[in-house]
Amino acid sequence: MNDFYLKVYAVVQKIPFGKVCTYGDIAEYIGTKGSARTVGYAMNKAASAPFYVPAHRVVNRNGILTGKHHFGSPTHMQELLESEGIQIINNQIQNFEKVRWYPNKK
DNA sequence: CCGATGACTTCTC
């Protein structure tokens, strides 16, 4: 556990209900450390984190659920997002611009 | 220390 993970987790936990964020935005928000790829790696470890991390609200920059296979079942992530009012078609978030949330936006 | 891996992004063909 290091600062990088803590920052990633902190940002993800700040994502409000019914909103989503991208790996690239998180990486950019954290700064020099990390890239979109390492943010995704942090999400992988988030499953083993001592606290809850809403990783289902983190998607790639196109709003596609690339990491859904890490939620146990391929449809679990989509179901979680849909239960929050986010519409998903073909693994892609609809109205992505509307539900997108930026870390620096508070 | 080094090579392999990955929930990404971007460029090329």
Next chain:
DNA sequence: GGAGAAGCCATCG
């Protein structure tokens, strides 16, 4: 527009 390659950086064996 789909497929492949390169760059990216932290983690693991």
